[in-house]
Amino acid sequence: MTLKDELFQGIEAVLFDLDGTLVDSMWMWEDIDREYLGRFGIELPGDLQDLIQGMSFSETAVYFKERFLIPHSLEDIKAEWNRMAWDKYSNEVPLKEGVLPFLKKLKEKGILMGIATSNSKELVELVITKLGVRDYFDSIRTSCEVAKGKPSPDIYLLVAEDLGAKSANCLVFEDIIQGIQAGKNAGMKVCSVYDRNSEEDDDKKKELSDYYIHTYLELIEDE
Structure with a gap:
């Protein structure tokens, strides 16, 4: 399996929101x-x-x-x-469909990964450890560690700084409008992710983001 090349051209780091993006918890x-x-x-x-x-x-x-x-x-x-x-x-909270094979593929490609979440540090660490994906992430930050939450770019800029990646070389995955705006305000590419709790916003999410997916399986192609 390979990653879809057009999405990852020039990308050094992939930054994820947590709730509704990596895990089904909204x-x-x-x-x-x-x-x-x-x-x-x-x-x-x-x-x-x-x-x-x-x-x-x-x-x-x-x-x-x-x-x-x-x-x-x-x-x-x-x-x-x-x-x-x-x-x-x-x-009760699972990974969203396709997350694990997608993370594995990013790691194989040497792409750095980080989490930028509005949730608490305690709950983030709990769920990603429980679901066995903690070791994929080189930076885990919460909005409590910056001046303003989303749609301010602060949290995404902080994670990019941790990873040593320029904004233009970062790809953000988000499920809500404010998060998409935060990624764009940080000067990053944004792929919005379907979540049933925000499906009424799908048209706006597609308008604001560079890409849109229903599941991460869409980003992995058979070789």
């Missing part, structure tokens, strides 16, 4: 938000998921605390979210 966060707010007698607002997309874990905690007047500290809010998500990431 479905669970709305449930967690609903349960968490329910503890304070607050019904999940219909606009919440759209408003927090792209925010870092820390930015989201600030947003919840200020919008919903949550009485707990920011650290306690984040710790509780980690606790609520831990079992799901341990037992």
